[in-house]
Amino acid sequence: MVRATWDEALSLAAARLQGIKKEFGPRSLGVLTSAKGTNEENYLLMKLARAALGTNNVDHVARLCHAPTVAALGSALGSGAMTGSISSLANSDAILIVGSNTTEQHPLAASYILHARSRGAKLIVADPRRTRLAELADIWLSPRPGTDVVWINALLNVIVERDLLDRQFIEKRTTGFEETAEAARAYTPGQAEQISGIAALDLARAAGFFGAADRAAIVYAMGVTQHAQGTDIVQALANLALATGNMGREGTGIYPLRGHQNVQGACDMGALPTVYCGYQSLSIPAVRAKFEDAWNASLPEEPGLTALEMLWAAETGRLKSLIIVGENPALSYPDSSRVLKALKGLEFLLACDIFPTETTALADIVLPAACFAEKEGTFTSTERRVQRIRKAVEPPGEAKAEWEWISELMRRLGHQADYPSPASIMAEIASLTPSYGGIGYDRLDAEGLQWPCPSIDHPGTSILHTDRFSQGRASLRPVFFIHPPEIADADYPFILNTGRSLYHFHTGTMTRRTSLLDREVPRPFVEINSEDARLMGIREGMRVRVETRRGSIDAEARLMDALPRGNLFLPIHFSEAPANALTAQAIDPLSKIAELKISAARLHKVIS
Amino acid sequence: MSEYAPMQAEIADIDIESPNTYLITLKLLEESTDFRYLPGQFVMISVFGLGECPISIASSPTRRSLQLCIRRAGKVTNAIMDCLVGDVVGIRGPYGNGFPLHRMMRDVVIAGGGSGFATLRSLINYISDRREMFGKVAIAYGARTSQDLYFMQEYKSWQRAGMEVAVTVDIGDELWKGNVGLVTGLIDRFDLNPGSAAICGPPVMINAVARKLMERGFHLSDIYVSMERHMKCGVGKCEHCAIGPYHTCQDGPVFSYDQVREVL
């Protein structure tokens, strides 16, 4: 690496990008934006990709987290976002929490759930592991990994059997109920018990709590989405909420918990291969024309590649260049050895981050970014709340806010980009995005505004779908169980699950540099069921090797009763034991998310 | 200058006790410094840029050298283990209360388990040099394997000073001709009158030894334990080492068994 000035770096970047575009065509270029960057930055980078580079190969890390949510809720409800406000959960009478270790991953959302509980609300927690929240629940459902469609359909089955339906709601506001209920008939509690391992009695009880509640809500996170059947599982949950009329009222609805501070915003800003900002489809000629007009550029027609598809295209040489901002795919994407190979094979890699990472180490040009406290901009939270972030300190050294260098790069690529401030970028966004139409810096005080906020006198929207769905009626759709891509076998007898720890954020770029957080969880560990460990002679703290068909890592053994037999759990935070070196790249055909929660694995002691 | 700024000391000598344990001899750079300590006290040792950690003083104040026994455990100890003679470290202290010698001047049982034995060496060498002030002295020490035994070259001199020395390991090997088993087994074979005791080792071992001694008539307030706790300041302010109303770094690390029985 050689030190350069901003001028040199951006000139070189512009020249390389233009060169590759000329030689190999715009489809050989790709952009991965940052779910931790501001709305303004995501919008600009997306615009750079489409207007200046001519490619729709734009994506970001939502592909590995809530892409199934965008796909399923988008088609079922007309919008992929959380249907209520987080605080609304405190008013629920029953909450079904699926695949979310809420007290550790979304503690503030968990606090509302706990308040509901102390008011007497019933909590049903579905997770293979007995998480903290599961211990506080009225019912803990522990499904075999990969069987979620089965037991969720069984809940619907019981609700239909016992007529706990909201028939008025179904009639007036939905389509597809009949086929969906018919399909659910096959998923009896008895059947579900056989396949998922959850006792039929518990399923019946859970269905009873959910169906009988006046206000019931569904909360979910990665345990639902990071599966090869992720989109179907979200649809199954939507079916439950719609069949019981738990939509559009305080304390009801569906609450996908988004993880990064601006992953909602990055999606809203169109950092996705098939849509512009506001989820406006680029395949619709009238929409494309609107943006061509606004941006004064001709725009590519064909939808682009998703994040993983871009990496596979890089592997085969079809993709020649990537711009990666505020992400670390070398560590956080599945099947890391393939990812590394793909990144190394690129003609040109531009990376931007706040600290050196495994990805910046591979880049041709590394640009220093400003973090959230060092720039102006907005973030959109998981409850659709657009909030301002304000500059509290100067960025260190030569680091710059991304919106500054993205504008500059756009200009060097021959595209006009005069933005005196992030506020002016938001003004442009608001002019092109109906749901953000009324958002402006002068209106964003300490509380922010929840979209849809279509005009400057609109107060923002707390609860979606109160009277109608944007598409008219919501769609229930039958979902059918498909076996997970990998199951335990004689060679690999364990099922490996991956996830997070309370104290670390993602690949630890920030948290492993913070003394108190690092002290809480300093070393990689693998959770093993205590009985399994005892039978293998593995003691607490012993070094063990976890191996899958993709690779192996070493970590410290942590014996847990809360983990079911035959399961293993690895956190994703540690570069010296990268969990994604082990995960497969099997993907969900509808949302292109990878199966990160199920890998067949084996375990043995490491003799030192 | 802040009391958190350490004195500087040069590593004057390194003795290898076991593959992951060194006995280092330190020489304060400021020679005029009057560094007086008691057996059972500890220092906070610094590697600038990495941090500090508490280490018991392993030498006796009756002798000239200041010695610490360092075992590879965390960042700081690992860095010290990679130091060479002549390298400079920081030390703050001496901290802690030390053993209540005046209450131990009768028959004494000294029991050490694993790396805890390093803390007891200071007391043993003190008694050895002031032998006439104490009654019968019996030392019981257990380590995991024979490779892990500390201070083997000193056992004979302790015996010559009129102290009984019994050693055991958890796991034997072909070269080991001595005892295999628990430290409590060694104590069974001592001929003892109830007196005082000093124990340092893992909590399980401390409880087992204390129980054994009480069966033999020792009073629990005469059994002294050196407690291990996470420490940062060494002066009773940061609260990391708090045990109830006590600070291990000031009211301890030596406590009588009745004071700490609940928390072991």
Added chain:
Amino acid sequence: MKAFLERDRLIPFLDALSRQIEVIAPLATEAGAVYSTWQGQSLDLGSNPLFPPTEFLLPHKETLFRYIQESGRYTFKEDSIPPRMLFAIRPCDLHAIALLDRIFGSEPSDQAYFRRRRATSLVVLNCTNRGDECFCACLGAGPEAQDPCDLQLTDIGDGYLCQAETPAGILILQAASDLLQPALLEHDQKKARLVQLVRDAMPRDRSCHQIRQAIEIADWEALGQECLGCGGCSFVCPVCHCFNILDLGVPDGERLRCRDSCILSGFSRLTGGANPRRTAGQRLKHWYLDKFEDLPKIIGLPGCVGCGRCHLVCPAPIDRSDLRVLGNGKLENREAKI
């Protein structure tokens, strides 16, 4: 020495002070009242800021000393501490400072703390209304100043009764004499009435003894299950002072002192992995015992000033101000235990 400051003379008074010394005052912000350097901004004198003014005596991060290496030997340098005034702090926080003085003053006294302490003058604003969570009077920490400070102010309606307590306080009043008027008996009487009203509004069931009893019967493991482990309670508590020491920089750098919290699981964990307070319940109980059992034994006073911040900040429904709930972890058991 006493004096009366008319309401509209407060800002000129503060302005004159801020020309002599850096004044830290409770500023009105979008996020509520925050103690920060006053440079003419609007003040919020109606509520107690969530982050206590003790942060200026025990910063979240401070440099104990810098180390500079040359040929294998080190020299050390300390930064100088400029004088500051903490303006309009509440009696509870003043009491917290008195507690910290005792804690850090026990041998060997903590010089880093006292260097800041000696450079800080204290101006207290007595309380003429009670916050929802306040119970200072139960613990001898308010509603009027119970400990030494330089100057006390009490809002008695048309202005402030000012009472100088130290030579420094007297100097402040003398320097501002053109803004002040003589204090009259009726000012004292008004103050006494207003303070008594606040005292009367205090709960009667939160003395140190009663809290100790509640600690005894509480289901700590159940409470621990609801604890999110954020440490927020300890970071907003004006008496909490746990810290970590760490080095930053090789070969030259700083030895830092950073605030820490015994609520965090790694706080008491030994290098080998053993942890004397393994569960959240144990750690929560320790936090309470330290304040109501241990500190009284060490410094003779409980380590709580009744400010209620821990309750305000806690995102989990652990109701710290309600003693009845402290005695019952779960909602269902509420009836059974009382």
